[in-house]
Structures are given as structure tokens and as C-alpha cells.
Amino acid sequence: xxxxEVFERFSERESFLVIGRSIRRFDxxxxxxxxxxxxxxxxxxxxxxxxxxxxxxxxxxxxxINIDEALKIPxxxxxxxxxxxxxxxxxxxALPDQPLLNDVKVHYVGDPIAxxxxxxxxxxFKGVEAVEVEYEELQAVYTIDEAxxxxxxxxxxxxxxxxxxxxxxxxxxxxxxxxxxxxxxxxYETPYQEHMYIEPExxxxxxxxxxxxxxxxxMQSPFLVREKIAGILGWSLNQVxxxxxxxxxxxxxxxxxxxxxxxxxxxxxxxxxxxxxLIFDRDESxxxxxKRYPARIRYRSGADAEGRMTAAEVDITVDCGAYANRAPxxxxxxxxxxxxxxxxxxxxxxxKAVYTNKVFGGSFRGFGDVAMHFAVESQMDMLAExxxxxxxxxxxxxxxxxGSRTTTNQLLDHSVGMEECLRGVAEAxxxxxxxRRVKRTEGKLRGLGVACAHHGISTSRGAPDxxxxxxxxxxxxxxxxxxxxCELGQGSQFGHAKIVxxxxxxxxxxxxxxxPDTDSTPNARPTHGSRGLMLGGSAxxxxxxxLRSRMVKVAAEMLGCDEGDVxxxxxxxxxxxxxxxxxxFRELAREMYIRGVSPAAYGFYxxxxxxxxxxxxxxxxxxxYTFAATVAEVEVDPETGEVKVVEVWPSMDVxxxxxxxxxxGQIHGAIAQGLGFALTENLIVEEGRVLxxxxxxxxxxxxxxxxxxxxxxxxxxxxxxxxxGAKGVGEPAIISIVSAIANAxxxxxxxxxxxxxxxxxxxxxxxxxxxx
Amino acid sequence: xxxxxLNGEWIECEAEHNETLLDLLREKxxxxxxxxxxxxxxxxxxxxxxxxxxxxxxxxxAPLVEGRSVETLEGLRDKPIMRELIEAFVExxxxxxxFCTPGMLISAYSLLSRNPKPSEEEVRRAIAGNLCxxxxxxxxxxxxxxxxxxxxxxx
Ligand code: FES
Ligand code: FES
Numbered sequence: 001x002x003x004x005e006v007f008e009r010f011s012e013r014e015s016f017l018v019i020g021r022s023i024r025r026f027d028x029x030x031x032x033x034x035x036x037x038x039x040x041x042x043x044x045x046x047x048x049x050x051x052x053x054x055x056x057x058x059x060x061x062x063x064x065i066n067i068d069e070a071l072k073i074p075x076x077x078x079x080x081x082x083x084x085x086x087x088x089x090x091x092x093x094a095l096p097d098q099p100l101l102n103d104v105k106v107h108y109v110g111d112p113i114a115x116x117x118x119x120x121x122x123x124x125f126k127g128v129e130a131v132e133v134e135y136e137e138l139q140a141v142y143t144i145d146e147a148x149x150x151x152x153x154x155x156x157x158x159x160x161x162x163x164x165x166x167x168x169x170x171x172x173x174x175x176x177x178x179x180x181x182x183x184x185x186x187x188y189e190t191p192y193q194e195h196m197y198i199e200p201e202x203x204x205x206x207x208x209x210x211x212x213x214x215x216x217x218x219m220q221s222p223f224l225v226r227e228k229i230a231g232i233l234g235w236s237l238n239q240v241x242x243x244x245x246x247x248x249x250x251x252x253x254x255x256x257x258x259x260x261x262x263x264x265x266x267x268x269x270x271x272x273x274x275x276x277x278l279i280f281d282r283d284e285s286x287x288x289x290x291k292r293y294p295a296r297i298r299y300r301s302g303a304d305a306e307g308r309m310t311a312a313e314v315d316i317t318v319d320c321g322a323y324a325n326r327a328p329x330x331x332x333x334x335x336x337x338x339x340x341x342x343x344x345x346x347x348x349x350x351x352k353a354v355y356t357n358k359v360f361g362g363s364f365r366g367f368g369d370v371a372m373h374f375a376v377e378s379q380m381d382m383l384a385e386x387x388x389x390x391x392x393x394x395x396x397x398x399x400x401x402x403g404s405r406t407t408t409n410q411l412l413d414h415s416v417g418m419e420e421c422l423r424g425v426a427e428a429x430x431x432x433x434x435x436r437r438v439k440r441t442e443g444k445l446r447g448l449g450v451a452c453a454h455h456g457i458s459t460s461r462g463a464p465d466x467x468x469x470x471x472x473x474x475x476x477x478x479x480x481x482x483x484x485x486c487e488l489g490q491g492s493q494f495g496h497a498k499i500v501x502x503x504x505x506x507x508x509x510x511x512x513x514x515x516p517d518t519d520s521t522p523n524a525r526p527t528h529g530s531r532g533l534m535l536g537g538s539a540x541x542x543x544x545x546x547l548r549s550r551m552v553k554v555a556a557e558m559l560g561c562d563e564g565d566v567x568x569x570x571x572x573x574x575x576x577x578x579x580x581x582x583x584x585f586r587e588l589a590r591e592m593y594i595r596g597v598s599p600a601a602y603g604f605y606x607x608x609x610x611x612x613x614x615x616x617x618x619x620x621x622x623x624x625y626t627f628a629a630t631v632a633e634v635e636v637d638p639e640t641g642e643v644k645v646v647e648v649w650p651s652m653d654v655x656x657x658x659x660x661x662x663x664x665g666q667i668h669g670a671i672a673q674g675l676g677f678a679l680t681e682n683l684i685v686e687e688g689r690v691l692x693x694x695x696x697x698x699x700x701x702x703x704x705x706x707x708x709x710x711x712x713x714x715x716x717x718x719x720x721x722x723x724x725g726a727k728g729v730g731e732p733a734i735i736s737i738v739s740a741i742a743n744a745x746x747x748x749x750x751x752x753x754x755x756x757x758x759x760x761x762x763x764x765x766x767x768x769x770x771x772x
Numbered sequence: 773x774x775x776x777x778l779n780g781e782w783i784e785c786e787a788e789h790n791e792t793l794l795d796l797l798r799e800k801x802x803x804x805x806x807x808x809x810x811x812x813x814x815x816x817x818x819x820x821x822x823x824x825x826x827x828x829x830x831x832x833x834a835p836l837v838e839g840r841s842v843e844t845l846e847g848l849r850d851k852p853i854m855r856e857l858i859e860a861f862v863e864x865x866x867x868x869x870x871f872c873t874p875g876m877l878i879s880a881y882s883l884l885s886r887n888p889k890p891s892e893e894e895v896r897r898a899i900a901g902n903l904c905x906x907x908x909x910x911x912x913x914x915x916x917x918x919x920x921x922x923x924x925x926x927x
């Protein structure tokens with residue numbers, strides 16, 4: 001990047017104009033006034049209602065699909081099946097194992113078979129009921145062990161039910177264990193977690209004239225959605241226009257669901273030449289949309305007498321459910337983080353992801369790192385106890401520091417704030433005193449737990465990643481900024497605007513952000529992997545720097561000074577030596593237009609190339625890592641087994657804080673989701689059927705469940721290759737809270753849970769001597 | 773013909789006997805601030821005021837509002853209490869995706885209308901039926917307390 005020096009110059013500014021300050025985000029007001037438009041708010045009354053006919057069996061061959069009765073229902077316009085797909089009936093993400101509409105075989109209860117398109121919802125529901133599917137039932141596979149057994153039916157053909165495998169071989173594992181004074185080994189299991197975004201998945205497709213379709217929907221990767229729709233329709237990319245509407249929470253789930261819902265709506269709209277809307281019902285969303293992948297981890301690790309980690313041997317199995325979807329990425333992420341944020345000489349990891357006949361897993365905040373760290377952080381506590389060390393002290397001896405090497409032997413030469421995060425929460429929570437003090441209060445058991453986290457930003461395995469953005473200086477001195485990074489609640493786009501404002505000295509209100517529209521916004525690639533700000537924002541910075549150099553050049557001529565003396569601030573260009581000599585951006589813009597100096601810039605950013613060897617699992621797995629630590633205090637009611645999280649102390653190394661309030665928001669939200677995952681969120685799946693697809697029985701935290709959250713400790717260890725040094729913050733906080741709670745429960749009760757969630761019922765039984 | 777007061781004005785419209793107030797508001801009357809998160813009374817995204825009390829409009833059959841008063845954010849946003857709440861929500865980072873926000877604001881409005889000086893516990897209780905998956909409620913609770921503070925210092 002030619003702009004690298006300028007970057008550095010900006011990063012070293014003594015005080016920033018807008019970076020690092022909490023500023024009210026500009027999209028909040030429309031949301032507060034109820035004017036913000038979500039997908040369902042775009043749907044016109046004459047749009048067709050689309051409902052999905054789903055498999056009622058977990059594993060079966062489809063013998064026939066009879067739509068005749070459905071078509072007789074007044075208001076039903078059409079029933080679309082695989083036969084109506086003009087392009088390729090394939091929507092798989094990592095592997096081509098997933099048809100959009102199944103006509104040969106179904107793989108889980110809820111697998112889509114047909115689309116009923118009707119004038120109204122009632123007719124659509126009746127139509128769904130009336131479609132007759134004749135099946136030949138096959139033996140179904142529900143658990144990892146069943147999937148791996150010799151005689152298990154092969155869900156997707158092939159030799160076995162293994163979708164993908166991974167491995168890491170670092171150091172001499174035998175030697176590592178021989179040096180160990182303490183060794184612990186255990187098996188950890190983490191369940192599904194349902195996203196339960198308050199807005200269910202939705203898509204609205206409008207046919208446009210001759211062979212073009214516009215799709216407005218809930219998503220995180222507009223360009224992926226476009227590609228998948230084009231594939232289904234057999235069209236070229238420029239025949240499909242995808243617009244991401246404001247999205248009511250996503251957390252990864254809508255990354256995976258975006259193509260699935262949008263392609264169905266698009267198919268209906270194109271086939272029937274009418275606007276068509278597919279909006280999931282809550283139970284549909286909760287039962288049939290992707291979930292956090294369940295995983296099982298066998299973990300054996302050891303530390304020497306000084307309390308240094310010597311070896312970790314890890315065996316991971318991810319339960320994919322019916323389709324691979326993101327499993328290869330999920331598994332690689334777990335694999336590459338298997339040693340946790342600690343320096344461990346010898347690490348062996350083996351991973352596999354297996355198919356079962358259940359709802360398929362997919363992206364969810366923290367990706368595989370929540371499960372991985374649950375195992376790691378439990379092990380760390382157990383090792384510390386065995387060695388007679390304080391668990392926080394033990395972690396401090398082992399945390400990754402500048403110069404350390406990760407699980408995959410990646411050298412971390414800078415931007416490593418793990419130790420500062422951990423010391424920060426230790427101090428804030430008064431760890432050593434509080435840990436001794438807490439115990440019994442009025443019959444309740446109290447405990448204090450700590451956990452660390454690290455999370456690689458962007459894509460795994462050194463896969464190339466990049467991002468783009470565009471910026472236009474309008475004739476009146478305002479800016480139009482375009483990004484393909486989605487607004488999902490996290491406020492990335494606002495972060496981009498702040499970066500642009502900082503570089504251009506432009507008032508924030510003079511910058512208007514236009515969100516993803518594949519016909520006009522550059523491809524910023526997905527809004528996932530906590531990359532929206534780091535990658536997208538760096539592309540914004542690149543665009544701003546390019547435009548800046550042209551603005552400075554013209555301004556210098558207008559002001560009759562050296563380019564080096566031009567200062568951009570408050571929407572004006574000043575001659576630094578004679579500040580009374582200045583021009584407004586409006587005047588500057590006009591001059592640029594007249595002179596034919598381009599007022600538009602295309603920003604592009606790619607982190608440095610990385611090398612990773614998938615055979616040994618060694619190399620640079622991610623450009624950079626975000627680090628986090630959390631201390632949690634819990635109170636357990638021995639009468640009911642209920643765990644109440646009393647207070648939480650969070651910290652995070654964010655590289656550079658672009659907006660502390662946005663960071664705080666991400667951390668608060670992640671704490672709530674992590675608390676739910678640790679304690680209450682319990683998706684019940686029996687014989688492939690989700691039995692509690694609703695808020696009543698799948699309990700996410702309410703305002704009554706939230707602990708006191710202490711001030712977020714922000715550690716800033718800037719990353720050299722991103723705008724202002726920022727790293728991603730969306731995911732890491734959910735990783736450490738889960739384990740901190742589990743460790744606190746152990747401290748309070750002496751009971752270690754190796755599976756989640758720690759529901760009141762389970763704890764109640766465990767307190768009475770049953771095996772947890 | 774159904775007749776009721778919507779945001780202070782009497783209106784007349786058709787409503788099916790099995791139509792919910794949420795459907796009526798969103799689909800027929802174009803009141804889009806009222807959101808559908810679950811349609812079964814479990815998330816609070818569809819909260820409106822019925823005769824001044826917060827209710828889940830997805831659970832209420834439209835014909836039952838005959839002769840009564842229904843208020844949504846569209847009608848409430850200029851009221852002093854709501855203005856203060858909106859300001860505080862924006863200022864304090866109480867809004868992320870914004871999907872729960874209208875319902876949340878209405879529950880908060882109802883609380884502050886009845887109880888200008890709520891405790892933190894009372895605030896939490898008042899919004900217990902409004903689920904938010906993004907914010908962890910921390911800044912929402914803070915915003916409601918801030919708004920109540922500011923309203924009190926104003927008079
Ligand atoms: S939509 Fe009415 S409570 Fe959820
Ligand atoms: S802000 Fe997203 S659900 Fe509350």
C-alpha cells in the first residue's frame with residue numbers, strides 16, 4: 001500500500017479529531033424514531049407470500065412430490081420445486097452438498113423441498129399443508145458416535161460421514177508430556193446455540209424489467225448472496241442486484257442464511273414475475289436455520305513444576321448436522337486456536353467434522369473459539385489447581401506475549417496485549433483479595449472465575465483476504481462513502497465514517513454512508529470474522545488517503561502554499577502558516593471538478609500475504625489476533641441450582657479504539673450471549689427435531705439476568721497493517737465470558753461442568769451428588 | 773367497521789375477526805415502527821400502548837381495540853418523555869441493530885409516565901418483556917435512568 005507512511009503519520013497523531021472518542025452514531029436516531037427500514041418494512045402489500053415446504057423426516061429419499069391439491073387452494077399461485085430452478089440447484093458454502101430445494105433426498109427435519117407462493121399468508125400456510133411428499137425413510141444418524149460407527153448410513157454418500165479433517169503437528173509431544181509435572185485430561189462438549197436475533201430472516205425480491213432481479217434482505221455478505229442467486233437462476237452477476245437492508249441482529253447466522261432466503265425469494269419473483277417475500281416465522285428460524293456447531297473436544301495438557309505449559313494434545317470433533325456449510329472454516333479455527341492464548345511448545349491437534357441428520361451448524365459469533373476456549377480454560381484451571389497455583393497467576397506465566405508463537409507456530413511480533421488484558425481485569429476485580437473473600441453469603445455460594453481469549457481476525461489458514469470501498473467528494477463539499485460492509489447493529493459503517501473523517505478533516509455529518517448494494521458499492525467481502533472494521537475500515541482509509549492527496553494538491557495551489565503546509569480540518573483546507581488563509585471543501589470541490597481532478601477514490605486493502613501449510617497445520621493462520629480477558633463473579637443458590645452472574649470485569653486488546661462506545665456495546669452484547677450459552681440456552685433436539693423453537697422455552701437473557709458490568713478495560717496494541725491499528729472486536733468477548741462463568745461456578749461449588757449449559761436443573765442434581 | 777383512536781386520532785378501518793392488531797397496524801395502516809419478532813407474545817418487539825398500557829400487539833385481536841386508544845412510536849415521538857428517552861438511547865449507545873428499540877422505548881415510556889423516578893431494579897423489570905439480543909441491556913437500562921434524571925432536572 002503506497003499510503004503506508006501516511007497511515008503511520010496519522011496513527012502517530014498526538015490527538016485525534018474523532019478516533020478514540022465516543023460519538024453518537026448517526027444511524028441511531030432513525031432507529032430510535034422507528035424510521036429505520038428493515039427487510040419486512042419494504043414489502044408492498046401486493047407481494048406474493050412465499051412459504052417453505054419442509055421435510056418432516058430426518059433422513060429419507062423423496063419418492064414423489066405432489067402439488068396438485070395445493071394448487072387448488074384459493075390464493076395459491078404456484079408451488080415451485082427443484083424442477084423450476086433454471087440454474088444449478090446448489091447452495092452449499094464450503095462443499096457442493098446442499099441443494100436449494102431437495103428433490104432426491106432430505107437430510108434433516110426441515111430440509112426445504114418446495115416453495116408455496118400465494119396471495120396471502122393464510123393461503124400460503126394451507127398450501128404448505130397440502131403439498132404431499134412421499135418418502136422412503138432411511139436410517140438416521142443423530143450423534144457424533146453414530147455418525148462415525150462402521151455401519152452408519154452415509155449421509156452424503158462417500159466412504160464415511162466425515163466432511164473434513166484438520167491437523168497440527170508442532171513440537172515433540174512425547175517430550176512435552178515427559179517434562180510435565182501435572183497432566184490433566186478431559187472431554188468437553190458444547191451444544192448448539194441458536195442466534196435468536198430478534199428480527200427473523202427475511203428476503204424481498206422484485207423482478208426488474210427484462211431478466212433482472214433486485215433482492216432486499218437480511219444478510220452479511222451481499223456479494224456472496226448475489227453469486228448464489230445468480231447460480232440458482234443461471235444468470236450472470238450483473239443481472240442480480242442485492243441490497244442489504246438494515247439487519248436486526250445477525251451474529252454470523254445471517255451470513256449463512258442470507259443466500260438461502262434470498263435465493264428462494266428471487267426464484268419465486270423471477271419465475272412468477274411478481275414481487276415475492278419470504279419472511280421466516282420465529283419457530284422456523286429457531287428450528288431450521290443454522291446454529292452454533294456442537295463440538296466435542298478431548299483435551300490433554302501438561303505443565304511443568306514452574307507452571308509452564310509443556311504440551312497439549314487435542315482431538316476435536318465438530319457435529320456439522322446435515323450439511324458441511326462452514327464446518328471446514330469452523331474446524332480450522334478451532335484447530336488453529338487449540339492451545340488457547342498461551343505459549344505451548346508442543347501441540348498436536350486432530351480435527352474432524354462429521355455429518356448427522358440434524359439441523360446444520362453454521363457461523364455464530366466467536367466461531368469455534370467459544371468451544372475451544374471452554375476446553376482450554378477449564379484445563380488451565382485444573383492444571384493450576386494440580387500445581388497448587390492461583391489460576392490467574394498460572395495464566396500470567398503462560399500467556400502469549402510479543403515474540404511468542406501460537407498453536408500453529410505463528411510468530412507474534414507485535415499487537416499482543418494478552419498480558420495487559422489479564423492484568424487489567426485482575427486489578428479491576430481485585431482478584432486476589434476477592435477470590436479469597438467470596439464464598440458463602442446467606443446460604444448462597446459465591447465464586448470468582450477468570451478466562452482469557454484470543455481470536456484471529458479475518459479468514460483462517462492464511463487464505464487471501466481483501467476489502468474495497470469508494471468515496472466521492474460531491475460538488476458541495478460533502479462526501480458519499482460506499483461500503484459493502486453491512487450494518488448489523490455493530491456500527492462498523494460508522495467506524496468507517498470516522499476513519500474517513502479523521503483522514504480528511506471532514507465533519508462527520510458531511511459524510512454519508514451508503515450501505516451494501518451490489519450494483520453500486522464496491523465488494524468489501526463479508527461482514528464476518530470480526531473483519532468489518534479492520535478490513536473494511538482500512539479500505540475506507542485507503543480511499544480517503546487517495547482522495548486526500550488530490551485535495552491537498554489542489555488546495556495548495558488555491559492557497560498558494562506548499563502541499564506540506566496544507567491542513568485539512570473542520571471541512572476546510574488551511575495554510576498552516578497563515579491559518580487565516582483557507583478554502584472550504586465546497587470551494588475546493590468546485591475547483592477540482594473544474595480542473596478535471598477526479599473527486600472519486602476507490603480504496604483497496606489487503607493484509608500482508610501469509611504462508612500456511614495445511615499439511616502440518618503450521619504457519620501464519622491469521623493476520624493478527626484480538627485478545628480478551630474476563631473475570632466473572634457468580635452466586636449459586638444451592639436450593640435451586642440457579643446461577644446468578646453478579647458482576648463481570650471485561651477487557652480487550654482492540655489494537656486501536658475507533659469508538660469506545662461501540663466497543664463497549666459489542667462487549668456488553670457478547671456478555672449477554674455468552675451468559676445465555678453458559679447457563680440457560682438449551683436447544684432440545686430429539687430424533688432430529690428441535691422441540692423448543694421459541695423464546696419461551698429457549699431462554700435467552702432478559703434484562704433481569706444481566707450482571708453488573710464493570711467498565712470495559714480497553715487495551716491498545718495497534719496492529720501495524722490496518723487503519724489506525726484497529727483490530728476486530730465483535731467476537732472475542734463471547735469467548736472469555738463463557739469460560740469465566742464456568743470456572744466461577746467451579747470455584748463456588750467445587751463442581752466442574754464439562755458440558756454446557758449449566759442449567760439450574762443440572763447444577764441442582766450435581767449438588768446432590770449426581771455426576772455433572 | 774372498526775373505530776379506534778390511533779396516535780390521538782380517531783380512525784375507521786376494516787379488520788378481520790381473526791386479524792391481530794400487529795397485522796392491522798403494519799400491513800394495512802403502514803405503521804412500520806411496530807416490529808414482528810415472534811408473533812406469539814414472547815419478545816416485545818411489537819409493543820404498543822393500549823389505553824396507555826404496554827401490550828404485545830401480536831397477541832391482541834384487532835376488533836378488541838374498538839373505541840380504545842392505541843399509541844405507537846409514530847405518535848409518541850414528540851412527547852417530552854419520549855423525546856428525552858430517544859435522546860438518551862442515542863447518546864448512551866442503547867441502540868445497536870435497532871429492531872427491539874421501538875418496543876423497548878414504549879415500555880420505558882410507560883414506566884416513566886407512571887413512575888418518574890424508577891430504581892434500576894424497576895427499570896429492569898419494566899423492560900423484562902422486551903428482549904434484546906444485541907446490547908446486553910446495560911446501556912438501555914442506563915439510558916432509561918438517564919432520561920428519568922434529565923426529566924426531573926427539567927421540572
Ligand atoms: S412479536 Fe409480539 S411479542 Fe414478539
Ligand atoms: S438492539 Fe438489536 S435486538 Fe436490541
